[in-house]
Amino acid sequence: INGESFDLFSGKHSSFGAEAVPTGSGVLKGIAGTYKGRAQISLAKMSDIDGLNGDRFTAGASMTLYQSEYTHLGDAGSVEIQLLSSVDWTASCDTEGFSLSKTEGSGSAFITVSFDANPSTEASRVATITFKAVDAIVAGVVFTLTQMPYQALKSDAVVEYIELPVVDMTSDSLVYISHDLTHNGDLLHNYSLLFDARSKVSRWVAYKLYDELLDQVTSRTDTWAYDPKLPIRDQANIEKRAYTKGVRGHQLPSGDRLFSVDANEQTFYASNIIPQNADMNSEIWASLESKIRVVANDCDTLYVVTGPLLTTEEGQQIEYTTDIDGKRVAYPCAFFKVLLQYRKESSAFGGYSAIGFVIENNTNIDKNISSKYAKTIDEIEALSGFDFFHNLSNEWESDVERTFDANNWGL
Template sequence: MKNRTIYALLITLCVIGFWLFENFYTPATYSNPNGAKGDLVHTDFLPYSTTGEVVQHAYYTLSYSEPHEQAEWVAYTLKREHLTYEDRERPYFIEDPKVKTKSADWWNYRGSGYDRGHLLPAGDRRFSEQAYNETFYTSNISPQNKYFNAGIWNRLEQKVRYWCKKYGDLIVVTGGVLENGLEEIGSEDIDVPNSFYKIVLKGNGGGAQVLAFLIPAEESQEPLQNFVVPVDEIEEKTGIDFFQNQPENWQSAMEARVDTQDWKF
């Protein structure tokens, strides 16, 4: 009888401990403790958040979707001085301490058959250890087919770096198309997007130029140009107003246009 009581007590303590861990554990942080900010996208160019959960890190901003357990968009600037080649040690993926509902644990990806695909690429943030490590918050990853991740998606990321070197500062907004009925993985039901988008802006004011891509989440050998679409099309699929703070006439002109003439492929 005594042994059974001890056993029941241990089980109860384990259950309580697990509950406390799940509800009050704060993961380690890669954020700068002094709160310093780097080159962030100005609010004039931040998209609308359909979830109201906007998180700002030192070097990028995101809107987190708790129902889908990932960001609906990640927005960041890319400058020539960011494109360095420091050999950084890859850190662990950790939960984002700034997401109120907690971002999904990376363990959900184990055995799923999907890569932990970066939205803001780690390769765009090698110029600083903190900037690099911040890309390993699980709020910045989405399930991706490994051939897609290492293939056409990687080619697009490299092309964006090429454009940055050629044209100068860029604003990039990227994410998966989050919708109902998607496949889910892990105990936290992380949705697997069927397609991903990337919107790239160069210049400003009337001289600004926008290029938007919508790519099915599978490897393709087709040229990147074949996946260029109007921003309007991505807005229709995602419900996100990407340039909500820009004048209506600017949005009308930029978001309906598909023009690759001034972008060297």
């Protein structure tokens, strides 16, 4: 009745009426009922108490966990365990590299488990944290912590696509990443990038545009996500909202990858997203992206490289914004796009011609792109420090990169 006690009895003529009832815990069989407000259980035979073979519990004692398991990335970190207890307790961990903020206590408590990075890049490791009661017979509880393999900052193999700049990975914070997908049963290269873990932005993103890639068979997915090829610790969290300064801008536009859902989803990886001034993003930058699609539809293949200029000659200090987690993310002072078009019917320079653009990352007076923002590839190489279109034949590269004809680009 009161949840704590009941009367146990047998018939007065039963052969086991004088037997002592075990003081342990377990399963008790019988006929339950109440009499004058008291709970009663009537035994029919001695074997009804055979199930009372466990240790005796302390009256009112309890121990449980608010949450009994957790999975963490392979990075170093900590997890807080909430223990709900009415007794004194001890805590222990069976795995090297994990430590507890408390190994004993009384009553309910929060215990922090701290741990190093997983030394393995291939296998998860599991730590078992065991809580036991002191001077009270109550069942212990176990918390299971699984740490995933450590994800290292690692480059993909470089394939020399025409659009690729020279891939410079002299800094240990720079990695080359290539994103591919299956389209119509074939493996298709989507885009490449040079990611900087220190600034948490890609220094350039390179991709192609041609007829098949310009098909519009799907719509914008808005699947903001971490790049699965990069450690989360090195990426900005762009999943829920923009930065404290700037909006989430694409380097490879979502609008350039509407030929498949997979291709469009890859444009929403954090490695392709970068802080941009809101007006610049929605006005002159969008105008340039639209102009590029017009050009791409009019030539055989268009090769594009987009990237940020993090500093200028006047200002060598990188400006930073922050993401929703408080990570510092480089806020560019300007952006560049370099374009190389191929027209097989053209005889000049093997059918290739090029142009570049630089747009400051602020509210611009102009809403539409024009020739005033155009530059030669050589000029943008000097500004950015990157060597573009080096896979072109030496016979044409220098001529293509030192000049441009605005008329060839609809400007």
